[in-house]
Amino acid sequence: MKTKDLIQHIATATSMTKTRTEELLDATVAVLQKELLAGKSVQLQNFGTLEMQRKAARTVVHPKTKERTNIPEKMQLAFKASNTIKEQLKNA
């Protein structure tokens, strides 16, 4: 499902116009981006949590050449699904 389909879906569910839905979706995404980049974790009810995580630096070994490389630490956007959604989608 692409964004377009999602907007269509929401529009029919809430009986809003597609343009209005798109605006709201954009607004939501913008808010999410802003808050996430500010370092907050965003809780989506009954869905999960989005947050920025620091991944520690680590050393990897190339199995063939035995060459060891350092992978520096980095930030990552991580998602943790809630238990409700896990149950819902378990056998989807």
Add this chain to the structure above:
Amino acid sequence: MANEKLTWLELRKAVAEYANISEQEAGQFLNALLDGVIEGLKVDKQVKIKGLGSFSLKAVAPRKSVNIATGETFTIEGYNKLTFSAESMLKESVEKRLEQPRTGAVLSELNNDPLKKLGEQADEIVDILAELGQAMTKPSLEVEEVVEVPEVSKEETTETIEESASVEPVEEPAEKPTAKVEKQPIVKPAPAPKPTCKCHKWVCWVIFAALLLGIAGTGWYFRETIMQWWQCVQDCQQATEEVIVEEVVEEPIVVSLADQPREYVNFIGIERVGQDSRLAWIAYKYYAQKDLWVFIYEANRDLIKHPSKVHPGVYIRIPELSEEYRNLYNPELRQLVDSLATMYLTGDN
């Protein structure tokens, strides 16, 4: 980092403010959005949201596992896992949010070369150790070697060659550019120190010669006593030989167990033969040797007709056996017992 949480209500409020709508509307929209996402996941297994990323379902196959408490195997059912991957634009901006790089990043900046392999590191350590060892051994005698007697120096040089052969291959890999320890120019491995070796050898020779002289002198001085002792020894040897001969002669007299008449005078007990009794088990009970049943049989010839036909209710006497009749490690006795057993069992008598 990420200590602050944005709860659902706060998110609703933020969205409402951003889009200039009431919080209720925002809440409705957000709910619809999440429902739409879930619906999309159920249909397509993937939902892309522009500007954020994509949620997708990944199937996890069922697998077998073991209950570590009971050791039972059971299957973990397969399920769908909800994963999220951020859009590349968002990803980049997230990565830029990295705070002051910590140790790992610093190291990577300092040293952009691939890290050394384990083997190389080991080599380096060996090099460093070798250098240390050299520094310790170097100030020993190089001069003395030159002065030394040819015989000794030959040995010495062979030794040093061996030593240098063992040291040099270690030294070569040390020239790696990444070596952390400052390296001194390679010095030819100093000859192995053999301090005061020359003097020692002379002293040893002198002592050896003195010892030889001493032994010779004492030998001369005590030659008569030694001769006497030698004769005595020879006599003794002859004597022992005679003794051995005597023993050999005596032996057959002692060992003829089979020919000795066996008389059972003393008894150590009386056993009532039960329903399932066997002579062998009775023997095992009293002598701890099943094979000795033959003597029980012999002692009760009047009561038992055949060793395998022992009638229940019969009281049999258990004879006392002397040590020589109980030691089955004695081949003589073993032979006797076996022959008796076959004789009685075949019932020839």
